[in-house]
Amino acid sequence: VKMRNPPVNSLSLEFLTELLISLEKLENDKTFRGIIITSDCPGIFSAGLDLLEMYGRDPAHYAEYWKAVQELWLRVYLSSLVVISAINGVSPAGGCLLSLSCDYRVLANNPKYAIGLNETLLGIIAPFWFKDMLVNTIGHRAAERALQLGLLFPPADALQVGIVDQVVPEDQVQSTSRSVMAQWLAIPDHARQLTKNLVRKPTADRLLQQRDADIQNFVRFISRDSIQKSLHVYLEKLKEKKG
Amino acid sequence: VKMRNPPVNSLSLEFLTELLISLEKLENDKTFRGIIITSDCPGIFSAGLDLLEMYGRDPAHYAEYWKAVQELWLRVYLSSLVVISAINGVSPAGGCLLSLSCDYRVLANNPKYAIGLNETLLGIIAPFWFKDMLVNTIGHRAAERALQLGLLFPPADALQVGIVDQVVPEDQVQSTSRSVMAQWLAIPDHARQLTKNLVRKPTADRLLQQRDADIQNFVRFISRDSIQKSLHVYLEKLKEKKG
Amino acid sequence: VKMRNPPVNSLSLEFLTELLISLEKLENDKTFRGIIITSDCPGIFSAGLDLLEMYGRDPAHYAEYWKAVQELWLRVYLSSLVVISAINGVSPAGGCLLSLSCDYRVLANNPKYAIGLNETLLGIIAPFWFKDMLVNTIGHRAAERALQLGLLFPPADALQVGIVDQVVPEDQVQSTSRSVMAQWLAIPDHARQLTKNLVRKPTADRLLQQRDADIQNFVRFISRDSIQKSLHVYLEKLKEKKG
Numbered sequence: 001v002k003m004r005n006p007p008v009n010s011l012s013l014e015f016l017t018e019l020l021i022s023l024e025k026l027e028n029d030k031t032f033r034g035i036i037i038t039s040d041c042p043g044i045f046s047a048g049l050d051l052l053e054m055y056g057r058d059p060a061h062y063a064e065y066w067k068a069v070q071e072l073w074l075r076v077y078l079s080s081l082v083v084i085s086a087i088n089g090v091s092p093a094g095g096c097l098l099s100l101s102c103d104y105r106v107l108a109n110n111p112k113y114a115i116g117l118n119e120t121l122l123g124i125i126a127p128f129w130f131k132d133m134l135v136n137t138i139g140h141r142a143a144e145r146a147l148q149l150g151l152l153f154p155p156a157d158a159l160q161v162g163i164v165d166q167v168v169p170e171d172q173v174q175s176t177s178r179s180v181m182a183q184w185l186a187i188p189d190h191a192r193q194l195t196k197n198l199v200r201k202p203t204a205d206r207l208l209q210q211r212d213a214d215i216q217n218f219v220r221f222i223s224r225d226s227i228q229k230s231l232h233v234y235l236e237k238l239k240e241k242k243g
Numbered sequence: 244v245k246m247r248n249p250p251v252n253s254l255s256l257e258f259l260t261e262l263l264i265s266l267e268k269l270e271n272d273k274t275f276r277g278i279i280i281t282s283d284c285p286g287i288f289s290a291g292l293d294l295l296e297m298y299g300r301d302p303a304h305y306a307e308y309w310k311a312v313q314e315l316w317l318r319v320y321l322s323s324l325v326v327i328s329a330i331n332g333v334s335p336a337g338g339c340l341l342s343l344s345c346d347y348r349v350l351a352n353n354p355k356y357a358i359g360l361n362e363t364l365l366g367i368i369a370p371f372w373f374k375d376m377l378v379n380t381i382g383h384r385a386a387e388r389a390l391q392l393g394l395l396f397p398p399a400d401a402l403q404v405g406i407v408d409q410v411v412p413e414d415q416v417q418s419t420s421r422s423v424m425a426q427w428l429a430i431p432d433h434a435r436q437l438t439k440n441l442v443r444k445p446t447a448d449r450l451l452q453q454r455d456a457d458i459q460n461f462v463r464f465i466s467r468d469s470i471q472k473s474l475h476v477y478l479e480k481l482k483e484k485k486g
Numbered sequence: 487v488k489m490r491n492p493p494v495n496s497l498s499l500e501f502l503t504e505l506l507i508s509l510e511k512l513e514n515d516k517t518f519r520g521i522i523i524t525s526d527c528p529g530i531f532s533a534g535l536d537l538l539e540m541y542g543r544d545p546a547h548y549a550e551y552w553k554a555v556q557e558l559w560l561r562v563y564l565s566s567l568v569v570i571s572a573i574n575g576v577s578p579a580g581g582c583l584l585s586l587s588c589d590y591r592v593l594a595n596n597p598k599y600a601i602g603l604n605e606t607l608l609g610i611i612a613p614f615w616f617k618d619m620l621v622n623t624i625g626h627r628a629a630e631r632a633l634q635l636g637l638l639f640p641p642a643d644a645l646q647v648g649i650v651d652q653v654v655p656e657d658q659v660q661s662t663s664r665s666v667m668a669q670w671l672a673i674p675d676h677a678r679q680l681t682k683n684l685v686r687k688p689t690a691d692r693l694l695q696q697r698d699a700d701i702q703n704f705v706r707f708i709s710r711d712s713i714q715k716s717l718h719v720y721l722e723k724l725k726e727k728k729g
Contacts, residue, residue, distance in 0.1 A: 103388075103391065104388070119677065119681070120673050120674065120677040120678055120681055121673070121674075121677075122677075123674045123676065123677050124677060125677050125680045125681045125684065126681065126684075128684060131681075131684055131685060135383075135685075136383040136384060136387075137383070137384045138384070139382060139383075139625060140621075140622040140623070140625075140685075141622060141623045141624070141648060143685070144622075144682075144685045144686075145589075145590070147681050147684075147685060148589065148670070148673065148678050148681050148682055148685075149669065149670065149673060150673060150677075162384060165388075183392065184391070184392065187363050187364070187391065187392060187393060188363065188364075188366045188473070190366065190469070191362065191363040191365075191366045191368050191393075192363055192391050194368045195362070195363055195368045195369065195374075195390050195391050196387075196391055198368060198369075198371060198374055198390075199374060199378075199383075199386070199387045199390060199391075200387075226676070230674070346631075346634065347631070378626075379626040379627060379630075380626070380627045381627070382626075405627060408631075426635065427634070427635065430606050430607070430634065430635060430636060431606065431607075431609045431716070433609065433712070434605065434606040434608075434609050434610060434611050434636075435606055435634050437611045438605070438606055438611045438612065438617075438633050438634050439630075439634055441611065441612075441614060441617055441633075442617060442621075442626075442629070442630045442633060442634075443630075
């Protein structure tokens with residue numbers, strides 16, 4: 001799967017919906033046993049959630065958007081396919097979450113390609129299931145610090161803290177991902193799928209048991225004046241940068 | 244305790260029962276404060292659960308067998324004695340679980356002596372409490388990967404991922420284990436036992452609260468045609484190897 | 487905050503109460519956004535809980551004392567301020583817990599300045615929330631071993647196991663702590679506070695849901711003849727040392 005939503009693969013509602021449909025097709029097509037998620041946008045794996053979907057809209061829109069974000073996570077995290085992330089660009093916030101939901105993460109060794117949950121830097125907070133994913137991946141202590149400081153890890157740090165599994169030269173990201181895929185596909189599908197579910201179900205269940213409450217939390221939080229103001233400031237900065 | 248069930252110390256129902264009786268005696272004999280579990284079979288710590296107990300038998304047998312496996316785990320994991328594993332051979336699957344249940348693991352530095360939960364390679368899956376043990380020992384991320392891929396770690400990797408505590412030359416496994424034992428016995432028994440229980444009870448309780456359901460799950464799973472077929476294929480391969 | 491309860495900053499009931507009042511003031515004073523906890527007693531960060539509060543008193547006193555210990559932990563652990571520990575001395579048991587409750591730990595590189603939960607060495611046991619703090623910080627396996635053996639980690643080991651975040655030359659503990667503070671204060675307060683709460687609430691809730699039961703447990707345990715005897719032996723040893 002090559003993600004293509006120029007210029008930065010931000011996860012807009014439309015793009016999320018497209019991704020979900022593609023993933024669902026692959027999931028149900030018995031000829032596919034694994035997928036590699038990578039980016040078609042130079043230097044950017046995914047810029048994460050689309051702030052424009054969270055700014056200046058009405059509560060119904062926020063709710064619809066958040067439901068799609070939940071859906072994407074559950075789809076990738078509980079996929080019966082082997083899902084490998086070939087991270088060929090920067091991947092903050094939601095882009096990082098997408099990678100964390102995969103079975104394996106290969107990151108291109110480019111100092112610009114930082115990865116992490118940097119929500120606090122924008123004045124917002126990661127929901128509990130983003131937090132659970134990071135705790136599961138790098139441990140409680142490292143996650144606590146990274147989440148509070150909104151740390152974005154460049155490749156060497158990312159490997160050391162364990163937020164990615166492997167760092168390789170940029171031109172080997174795809175080939176390495178294919179080799180890793182071969183290793184995972186050597187395992188009998190049925191046993192691998194049941195084992196994956198065994199390990200991941202408790203984490204997924206925490207959201208499944210309170211999806212609506214989580215949506216309402218998000219809508220309430222994002223609708224706050226102070227948060228809308230933070231997003232406004234941030235979006236203005238982005239505009240200036242581009243300008 | 245020297246395990247001796249030639250040729251590979253597989254945990255047959257009979258051998259499990261013997262082990263349980265020995266361990267119970269030691270537990271109740273006030274002259275013992277610690278035990279070292281090691282193998283009397285050259286090159287093999289324990290081959291793990293005995294597939295012959297899981298293949299071609301009736302549900303009542305599967306249930307009896309699984310109950311004994313649970314019993315051994317609970318006995319070792321919650322033992323009030325200091326339990327050290329002197330791993331002088333390969334220890335896949337159930338052999339690995341036995342080690343993980345101890346207080347400390349010393350592995351002989353022989354590249355053949357791999358250790359891990361390799362259930363998926365046989366087309367079967369580890370139960371949730373095997374998974375819990377691995378997560379507790381090497382962390383969530385490393386456990387997730389190791390369980391899905393059925394990884395068997397040779398000594399250097401085993402030490403790095405933390406599935407064993409120490410790797411020493413093969414002829415020093417027993418003496419090192421005795422030194423470690425001396426360190427653990429220097430702690431007042433009562434405080435050590437209560438602390439051990441404090442840390443381990445939540446994990447043990449997850450099984451204790453659903454022992455019957457776990458037995459029924461196992462019986463249902465192992466009785467499936469597809470699983471019996473996988474085991475058949477595997478057992479035939481083993482026979483060929485020996486022949 | 488400079489802790490000053492000579493000679494060893496032991497957390498007596500009186501000193502705990504003073505600390506709590508100071509912390510509460512800082513918490514409510516909007517001009518403060520972060521605090522650095524350090525010691526004014528040479529070579530000792532804090533000797534931990536005051537054994538004299540646990541020996542030869544009546545149950546009501548034990549209950550009052552334990553409530554104050556819980557209170558201090560909850561106050562520091564859930565503080566909305568950035569709390570950094572500048573550990574300029576040895577910090578066993580309760581001294582270690584105090585550090586573990588902070589957002590970041592800087593330890594002076596002096597081989598005498600060991601840190602850890604060494605309760606078993608005194609014949610007593612750490613309560614479940616001390617255990618939770620250590621598991622959260624250094625992982626389940628390392629915590630299990632450290633708690634059973636009552637390990638006190640000198641600086642190099644402390645850094646490696648992750649019980650502290652940074653080890654620096656003794657004369658740089660304060661300046662390093664201030665630099666770290668600047669990094670944490672660069673994050674918007676509101677987002678950082680909500681994120682901290684998100685990560686820490688589940689651990690704090692385990693105590694909040696059973697504070698009274700935890701107090702009763704402590705009173706029952708500490709009132710036992712065998713425990714009072716252990717404490718007596720230990721306190722006599724301390725006297726001899728001083729004499």
